[in-house]
Amino acid sequence: MTVTTERNHLETSVFDELTRILARTDERVRMELIDGKLRSKVVPDGDHGRIIEWLLRICMQSRPELFLYPDQGLKVQAYRSGRARPDGSLAPSGAFVGQGEWADPDPVLMAVEVTSYDSDSDSDTDGRDRVEKPRAYAETAIPVYLLIDRDSCEVTVYSEPDGVRYESARTVPFGKTVDLPDPVGITLETEQLKDWVH
Template sequence: MTVIDYESPILPDEFDEATRVLARTTPSIRLELIDGRIRNRVLPDGDHGRIMQWLTRVCVRSCPELWLYPRQGLQVQAYRKGRARPDGSVAPSGAFVGQGEWADPAPVLMAVEVTSYDSDTDSRDRVEKPRAYAETEIPLYLLVDRERCEVTVYSEPDGGRYENAHTVPFGKEITLPDPVGVTLETEQLKNWVR
């Protein structure tokens, strides 16, 4: 078996092969390739899943033509040819039909991440992911930050970063701008944190 150096940049083909090998031998590991580096993701807990369920219901009720796809792999960062697996991707229903594990991100209207309680959350969800999604021109990035008990909506990607970031504490209302156009009542999120 090939040893993977997590600090040295690798090519997407090498990453894809490594994930296939790990999927057969260690299915509980989730990997992503951001900024040319492999990142390991902690598997979600029950509260994480409940937040995604809540958000799915809100999106489907408000915009029945859209769907929140859980953990759909996306090809991100054209320059680095990254591979990200957001907790959710809001896109038109049927957007990923016929695509493989790492789909074209063009139909994605919003990427969603819910933080986990691990040491990589700060760099992964608050720094690397917003940059990767902005570079990919995904219109919105929603971060449900359970550690800080706040929700942040990033918008207006300029190819390298999001120009706007609006943050509210759990319990306050926040609007997801177009192209999603949904208002979230975040009071319930207080129930799903440690």
């Protein structure tokens, strides 16, 4: 779903009020604002949740001082005018204490997205997770973006944000080992991901 104003741009204050209203009526609705466009995120399925659980355990074992926060809202893009809700945000433990629904992204070392099976169309996932999110996270200077793509059965690690885009992107098929570069510094054995795709 995409909702925009006449100027094809939704103001952040209008978005914030809309999400407050929606949260009171349906807690399953997960909204984002990327490039001025209102987007709804698909409620994750069980396999999606299992992938986040798998990654959470790896992160806690490898870097116990960090935590992978599921669904923490972040202020993203230039001037923090966007709103994204990554499937996971890796940051120091306690990084978001005292912050509201949309937190400052500065402590985030890695944003994680796991593709969902959209009922509307694959183009929503393609545009959101493969195009819009890498750009938004790079503009926000999040050091690493991890995309676990269940459609292509691949993992892509984006790194070296230059303020506009990520200068490095490494893609490997499920089953291969992939290193998450500094400041994350974790190695993923991705064989298990094959069990959680349709």
